[in-house]
Amino acid sequence: MKFSKVDEFVTAEGLPSLPGQILNILDELGRTSAMDYTVLQKIQYDPAIALSVLKAANSPLYGYASRISSLQQAAGLLGPGAIRNIVLTTPILERYQDNGGLHSPLDHSRLWLHMTVTAALASGLGRCMGHTETDVYFTAGLIHGVGKIALSAYRPHALLEWMQLAECEQLSLLEIEKRTLGFTHVDIGVKIVETCGLPEQLISVLKNCYASENNEIPDQLSGVVCLAKNLANSWGFADGIESVVPVGMNKLISLLKISEKDMEEWTPQLRENVDLVVQAQEG
Amino acid sequence: MDKDRFEKLKKQESNVIRSLLKKQNEMLGQSLLHLDHLIYLQKSISLMSLADINKVLADKLPYILFIRYFSLFLFDKSKNVLSLASHNHPDLTENLVLRQWDSEIMSEAITRGSYILESDYAKSRFFQRVNNPLFEHNFFITIPLMIENEIIGVLNLNDNEKGYLNVTDLDFFLNVSEFISLSISNAQSFEKAERLSVTDGLTGLTNRQHLEASLMSEILRSRRYRSPLSLVMMDVDYFKGVNDTFGHQEGDDVLTSIASIIKSMCRSHDVAARYGGEEFVLVLPETNGSGAWKIAERVREEVENHRFDHEGKVHSVTISCGIAEFNNEGNQDYTDLIRVADAALYQAKESGRNKTIMGGGNEIFKGG
Known part of the structure; x- marks a missing residue:
């Protein structure tokens, strides 16, 4: 295709x-x-x-x-x-072909786990920061990477090439996608959620996944999901696709005005949230 | 990835996909079956008569829902009463009427406006100390039947071949209950409209239009079977005086009470109607003139003896009656019968009121 x-x-x-x-x-x-x-x-x-x-x-x-x-x-x-x-009626994502080949060289289960861990962390962070709509934080975390799911499902071999190129050139996947495809998985994700008719606050999360690169966070929800994504990566639940993470965690924490002390206090609870999700996924 | 691991992972995925396809196939098949049943039910209960709908449900609902037992109660909100409308329980009393609070589970479903699913009948708080040997399995579901947030009834379902309920079953039950609610509500509205179109709004008796239709059909029947038929026309004496003395509200109360007296004297196939302001008509099939005279006299005496209480002031009224007997050998029509009764009533009024006069005489009939 x-x-x-x-x-x-x-x-x-x-x-x-x-x-x-x-x-x-x-x-x-x-x-x-x-x-x-x-x-x-x-x-x-x-x-x-x-x-x-x-x-x-x-x-x-x-x-x-x-x-x-x-x-x-x-x-x-x-x-x-x-x-x-x-x-x-959900289509099935097959990895192996009957003729012995691979539909997809990617380990999709890592991507799925990354998304759910991000969801659990976003929900936990939202609660710790005093936000009441923790279910919205969870949802935003869960769907933040639908652009990557679409790429991995429809162009898995190309995505693998771009991943290798990004690794080799030490560039972000976004830069490689832009150079080769002309648009990025963020554009794809935004297009998908817009087409699905989702509310603006969720569309904004997908649009602003990498906005903190410019030293700004457009809204709390987007910032929290960014932080949750970075935490998931650093706690061993990276999506297996992006090797070069564009924004550092400390920068995000400071942009969200979270103190180091708060982060330390919240960590055990956040770890517990992640463990529950991982157990449920594996169970 | 080495070849063995590749093959192992491939086999794992292939097994999962095989199981998934089987599951999808089974669930899609079940969905199609449910859809078929839903369409069939919708066709079967698109009826105007509540009694017909109840009969169809009793016959077909267990097969449509794949359940063993059901009962459907209609809910009268104004009286907080549940009346059994349809069921397939072997031992349930027909025409059972319960107060809402008599059934805890139905009452709660009505109050909450949502279904109650009890997965273990034996352990349910609603059925403590209740044992029903009919039920082989433990689930019990009570679904309120709703139309625009108004509860019109309750559907109770229990026991099926599988012995358990899943999400698909529950969803199907809820969809079916919506169809049933709609059909029942439509039939109730139709029956109400039909009733109102033939009923006098004040007295609840048959109205003049429907009286004429009933009288025409009774005349045809009388001709065909050569059976007797009589008509009594009644008028309240000095009714204007009642209105002038006690007011129009009391006048209305007098008319309503007289209507009740007339109804109480009626047999099941008699037709009691309000003919005009204070005029009433009784159509008496299978009754000759002397039989009609006796009935008219009983009504007249009952009205005469009735005491009306208006704000502590007791008063009474009387009625005059005129009778016509239909001659099924002749070719009169219903207007002739009314004309004879009306003439007799006029004579009763002229000769002092509070009396019954037997009408007749060729000079009044058009034909003979």
Whole structure:
């Protein structure tokens, strides 16, 4: 598949997800009772399915067009039946080909884990900083890298080349993408969430993933997600795609006006959040 | 990556995908089946009569929902009463009427406006000390039937072949309950509109338009089966005096009370109607003139003996009655019958009121 425009990464059927993830959620949907909560527990570990759920909830069909920023809210609005249909129609991201080759040379599960760890950290940081909408922070963290998911799903071999080039030239992936593709995974992500009709505050998070390079943070939510992403990388949950991280953690902490003491105090709780997510993912 | 590891990972992925495809296939199949059932249900209960809907539900709902037992209660908000409308329980009393609070689970579903799912019947707080040997499995679900946030009934479902409920089942039940709510609400609205179109708003008796239609069909029946038919026309004596003395509200109360007396004297196939301001008509099938006279006299006496209480002042009223007996050998129509009864009523008024006069005489009939 050749891509020459950002638009071509936006597909009607939505982003694909890992087969194991889809199976897990379908198994949960086939079990007895306790329903809404357990389904939410499962879909919150899958950025691709989460995005489709948010897209449906933000459609005019339910009367809340472009107003639902939280996955929890979206799941409550749609109900288990609609979520089941979304999961059932989620495309499968295959890594291996029948003829012995590879559809994708990338380890997608690392990318998925990075997204959920970022979500857990963003939610934890939001809570520590006194923000009440921690579910929105979680959601923003979970979907912040949908541009990378699209690239890894639709152009995995090219992405691998660019990753190697970035490593070799010690440049950021963004610079390589811009040079070779003409646009970046950030542009792709923004296009996808805009097409999904998500609220402006979530679109802003994707737009401003790297804004702190310019010594500014446009809004708290974007800044917190940036910090959560960097924390995830430094705690061993990098996405396996970006080797050169453009912005340093200390700079982000100072831009968000977080003291070192606060960060130290919050760390045990944040670690606990991450452990829970990792256990759930591995379990 | 070495070849063995590659093959191992490939096999792992392929196994997961195989399981996933099976699961998707099963769930999609179930969704299609549910969709079929939903469409079938919608076609089956698109009816105007509540009784017909209830019958269809009793016959088909268990098969449509894949459940063993169900009961559907209609909720009367003004009286806080639940009436059993449809069910397939072998031992449930027909026409069961419960106060809302008699059933804790239904009452809570109504109050909350959302379904209640009890996955273990035996351990549920709603069913303590209750044992139902019918139920093989433990789940029980109560769904309020709602139309625009108004609760019109409650659907109780329990027991299925599988022995458990999953998200898909629950979702299907909730969708079906919405279809049922809509059909019931439509039928209720239709029946209400139909009732209002034939009923006099003040007295609840048949209105004049419907009386004429009923009378025409009774005349046809009387002709076909050569069966007797009579008509009584009644008028309240000095009704203007009641209005002038006690006010129009009391006048209305007098008319309503007289209507109740007339209704209480009616048999199931008689038609009692308000014909005009203070005029009433009774159509009496299978009744000859002397039978009608007896009924008219009983009504007249009952009205005469009734005491009306207006703000502590007791008063009474009387009525005059005129009777017409239909001659099924002739070719009169309903207007002739009314004309004879009206003439007899006029005679009753002229000869002193508070009496019943038997009408008749060829000079009044157009034909003979």
